[in-house]
Amino acid sequence: MKLWKSLLAATAIAAVSVASPAQADDKRIALVVKALGIGFFEAAAKGAEEAAKELGDVEIIYTGPTDTTAEGQIEVINALIAQKVDAIAISANDQDALVPALKKAMDRGITVISWDSGVAPEGRQLHLNPSSNPLIGNMIIKLAADHLPDGGDVAVLSASATATNQNTWIEEMNKVKGNYPGINVVATVYGDDLADKSYREAQGLMQTYPDLKAIIAPTSVGIVAAAQAVSDAEKAGHINVTGLGLPSEMAGHIESGASKSFAIWNPIDLGYSATMLAYNLATDKAEAAPGADIPMGRMGTLTLNDSNEGAMADPFVYDSSNIDDFKDIF
C-alpha cells in the first residue's frame, strides 16, 4: 500500500508540473491543425512560435487529432474550451461539422478564426486565406517573366478543363498579362492532373512550339510532370518550368535547372499570420468586420471582404536559394 501511495503521489506531482501554465496572464492561443504529424502544419506551428516570441505574452498550444476527422477536432475543441484558452485558430477538417463546437467556443468568449482550410462564416470570426485568385494569377506569369527579360513564348499546362481553381487563376493571369510586355502566351493545354497525361502534353508543347521559353503549370501534378518532360528532352536551362508546386516534389528539378523558381503559400508565414490575427482579436486591438484592416506583424495587414475573409499575401517564391530549407517540410 505504501508503495502504491508514493507512486500515486509521484504521478500526481509529475502531472501537475507538466500542466502548470507558463504565466497566468499570458494569452493562450491554440493552433488547431487537421492532424498532427503533417510537415505543412509543423511548419505553421514554427511560424506561430515566431509570432509568440515577437508578441512576448503569448503561449502557443499546438494541437490536433491523430486522423483528419471532424470528430477528432471536436474533442480537441472541447478540451480547449474547458481550458478557457483565449483564442482558437483552426484549419478545419470539415467546414460545417465544426460549426456547433466552435459556436460554443465563441459563446464562452473565445476568439475563433480559421486559416488555410476554412469554417462556414457562422462558426468563426474571420478566415485567413493563404492567398487570393488575383494574386496567384499575377504570380504565375510574373515567375515566367522574371526569367525572360527579352520576352518570349510561354504555354500553360493546366489541370482539367473544368477545374475551377486553375481556370480562375488562368483568367486572372490573362487579365494582367498586359503588364508583362514581350510575354506571349501561345497555348493552354490540359493534363487533367494525371502525371502521364501531363507529361505527354508537355512533350507536345515542346514539339509544337520550338521557340517555347517557359511552361506555366498552376498545379502541383502538372509542374512536376512538365519539369520531368523538359529534363528528359534535355532542354533544362532552355525551357523554364514554373507555376505552383510543392518544395518536396520540386527540389530535384530546381537542382537540375528544369525549373528556376515556382510558388506556393508559405506555411510558416501562414501560422505566423494566424497567430497575429488571433492575438489582435483576442486582445480587442482589432475587430473582425467586413472591410476591416487587421494588422498581422511582418506580413502587413489583412483586409476582410463581405464574408469576413481575407488573403494573406502573394504566393511565396521558392528557388535554389531557399528550396533546401523547405523541401523536408512539405
Next chain:
Amino acid sequence: MSTTAAETGPTGRQLPDRLKSPLQRFLGSWELLLLVVAAGVFVLNSFASPYFLDPWNLSDATFNFTEKAMIAFAMALLIISGEIDLSVASIIALTSTAMGFAVQLGADTPMLILVGLGVGLACGAFNGLLVTGFGLPSIVVTIGTMSLFRGISYIVLGDKAYTGYPSDFAFFGQGYVWWVISFEFVLFAFLALLFAVILHQTNFGRAVYVIGNNPVGALFSGIRVARVKFALFLLTGLMSGVAAICLTSRLGATRPSIAFGWELEVVTMVVLGGVSILGGSGSIPGVVIAAFVMGMVTFGFGLLNVPGIVMSIFIGLLLIGVIALPRIVRQVLAKRKV
C-alpha cells in the same frame, strides 16, 4: 467472472464448501478493479488540471464516449456470444449518409429518426444473415461490410457533405435535458440500464452466455442459436443507427469519413470492460465503467494538450495492463501457495 481451467491453479479443482457471498465476489471482480482505475484517473485528472472539476467541462467530456458506449453495449452482447461486428463505424457512415439524403428530399425530424434506425437495422440484418444464414465467420463478414457500407457513402458523397439538417434535429446531439445533463448522456444511462437488464435478468441474456461458452451445447439444450445471434446483429446495427443519429445531430453534417476508426475504440471499450474476447463472459456494468475510464482519460489528456497519438498509446497500455494484471496477480498467488 470467468471460470476457466487456469483459475483453478496447479493444485487441481477443489469444490468449495459454500459459494462466495455477493460482497466477496464483488471484491474479487473485474468491475472493482475498473472502478479503482476510474477513481484513480478521476483523482489524477483533478490534480493535473484546474479545469477538470467543472460541471460544464465534465458534461462536454461525456460526448467523448456516449455514442461509442451505446454501440459498445450491443457489441458486448455480441462478443459474449462469440461473434464480433467490425462494421459498426461504417454503419454509422452509411446511416448518416442516408439521413443526409433524406434531408435533401425534404424529410422532417421524425422521418430522419426512422431512416436512421431503419438503415442501422438493415445493415445489422445484412451482417446477421451472412453470418447465421450462410455460416460465415463474423470477423470476415464484417471486415467485408466495413468496406462495403463506407464505400457506398464515398460513392454517394465523394468529397461533398450533406448539411441543412432541420434545427430541431440538433437536440439529439446538442440538447440538454436538465442543467448540464445532455440528452445523449440520459440516453446512454437509459441504454446502459436496458442492456444490463437484457443481459443479466432475462432468458435471452442467459442464452447469450450459454452460446458464448458452448454453442453446440446450447443448440442441444434447445436454444435457437442462429436466431439469437441474428437478433444480436440486428441489435448492434440498431445501436449503430442510434449512435449515427446522435453523432449526425451533434455535427450537423455528414461526410463519408464520419466516425472513422470507431470500431476499434468500441471493441477496446468492450474488452477493457472485462468482456472476454473469446466469448462467454463479461458484464454491462464493466463496459459502463470502461466507457467512463476511456472518456476521462481522453478528456484529461486533452486538457493537458497531450497529442492524440500519445493518448492512443496510453489506451493501448491501459488495455494490456488491465488485462494482464489480474493474471499476473493470480500466477504470483498460485506460486506462493505451492
